[in-house]
Amino acid sequence: MSGASRIEVRVPGRSYGVVVERGALSRLGQEIRGVSGAVRCALVTDTNVGPLLGPAAEASLRGAGFDPVVVAVPAGESAKSWAQAGRLLEAFSEAGLGRDTLVVALGGGVVGDISGFAAATYLRGVPVVQVPTTLLAQADSAIGGKTGVDLPLGKNLAGAFWQPLLVVSDPDVLATLPEPEWRSGLAEVAKSAALDGEAAFVALETNAPALVARDADATMRAVVMSASLKARVVSGDEREAADRECLNYGHTLAHALERELGYGTVSHGAAVADGLRFAAWLAVEVAGASPEWACRQEALLDELGLAPIAQTCDPASLLAAMKSDKKARDGVVRFVLTTAPGSWTVVPVEDAVVAGALTRWCQDATEGTS
Numbered sequence: 001m002s003g004a005s006r007i008e009v010r011v012p013g014r015s016y017g018v019v020v021e022r023g024a025l026s027r028l029g030q031e032i033r034g035v036s037g038a039v040r041c042a043l044v045t046d047t048n049v050g051p052l053l054g055p056a057a058e059a060s061l062r063g064a065g066f067d068p069v070v071v072a073v074p075a076g077e078s079a080k081s082w083a084q085a086g087r088l089l090e091a092f093s094e095a096g097l098g099r100d101t102l103v104v105a106l107g108g109g110v111v112g113d114i115s116g117f118a119a120a121t122y123l124r125g126v127p128v129v130q131v132p133t134t135l136l137a138q139a140d141s142a143i144g145g146k147t148g149v150d151l152p153l154g155k156n157l158a159g160a161f162w163q164p165l166l167v168v169s170d171p172d173v174l175a176t177l178p179e180p181e182w183r184s185g186l187a188e189v190a191k192s193a194a195l196d197g198e199a200a201f202v203a204l205e206t207n208a209p210a211l212v213a214r215d216a217d218a219t220m221r222a223v224v225m226s227a228s229l230k231a232r233v234v235s236g237d238e239r240e241a242a243d244r245e246c247l248n249y250g251h252t253l254a255h256a257l258e259r260e261l262g263y264g265t266v267s268h269g270a271a272v273a274d275g276l277r278f279a280a281w282l283a284v285e286v287a288g289a290s291p292e293w294a295c296r297q298e299a300l301l302d303e304l305g306l307a308p309i310a311q312t313c314d315p316a317s318l319l320a321a322m323k324s325d326k327k328a329r330d331g332v333v334r335f336v337l338t339t340a341p342g343s344w345t346v347v348p349v350e351d352a353v354v355a356g357a358l359t360r361w362c363q364d365a366t367e368g369t370s
Helices: 024-033 049-063 082-094 109-124 135-141 171-176 179-196 198-212 216-236 243-248 251-261 268-286 291-303 315-324 351-369
Strands: 004-011 014-021 040-046 067-073 102-107 128-132 146-151 154-161 166-169 333-340 343-349
Touching: 004 216, 014 024, 014 216, 024 049, 024 102, 024 128, 024 166, 040 049, 040 082, 040 109, 049 067, 049 102, 049 171, 067 082, 067 109, 082 109, 082 146, 102 109, 109 128, 109 135, 109 146, 109 154, 128 135, 135 171, 135 179, 135 216, 154 251, 166 216, 171 216, 179 198, 179 216, 179 243, 179 268, 179 291, 198 216, 198 291, 216 243, 243 333, 251 268, 251 315, 251 333, 268 291, 268 333, 268 343, 268 351, 291 333, 315 333, 315 351
Parallel strands: 014 166, 040 067, 040 102, 102 128, 128 166
Antiparallel strands: 004 014, 146 154, 333 343
8 A cells, every 4th residue: 555645634614634654754844834834833742752753753843944842741541631731731831832833742642632632722722733653543533623631520521622733644653552552543443444334344354464463554554544534524523513423433331441440541442442342232232233243343353452351340330430421411321333334323322221231241341350
């Protein structure tokens, strides 16, 4: 496959590009210079990514005439907090950044979310460029303008829609990802394929072994497929009033798991994979999906090395967490369910049905620990 792809996201009033290109990090400054006349910028990264990729990003920015101020946040989900967002805003202010600057987010989903949130609120809004460095972020979270921080009662309960000026994804930087982070991204790729349609799902079934082995072409295909789906969905529904809700597939249980087990205890992708398994069989129960479709999804997750989480969970606590999630309406849990590749619906599910499904799921998970 070609080592470069340029995808367009069209939102009301403007459009922006998603550059997926091997080696793009070395051309980061040039790519940004093509859409911005700023001089000052804040390069936000974390304590893991910064030492690995920060120098190359900073050099590229300086080579294109930018004057970057580097700000590092702690690595991990705990950095996506209200307090850390405040510290980031204070760092921008102390550096004397004005409205003629931009924020460059170099990192995974946490860095992208908190940087975007800070950009949306600093001086009532400055531009942000997303430079995702994980498979999960390149495939999903860097595109679409969702920014936010976690609150004690749930993920992303404070945030803003703040579309990036540009997204620059370099699949080559994924070579440094630890294996758990790699598999975390594979869950979002599987989600995207299920939503995209039969052709994408078959392609992922075929390419799963190469993707697990981190083959460069397979990785490029996965990122482009996922990014293209996200771009299409966001272009049709910027603020999740309709079709964009499909991107929450697998996330209702996932967010509850992350909350109950403790943020950072399990990866977001591992939780999403379990959420996909749960939703696949719930769709059989309440939405008329075939067992064969549920089995295909489980088989793909197995092939991608996304084994079920072996953790003991309390069904009542998980249900309570789901009901406090922002996707619930009037205390009723709503699930995105697929009935076939590319075919999805949003279904409000009664507590008793969710509780029964959770009880069975938790029993299976408990048996997996024995």
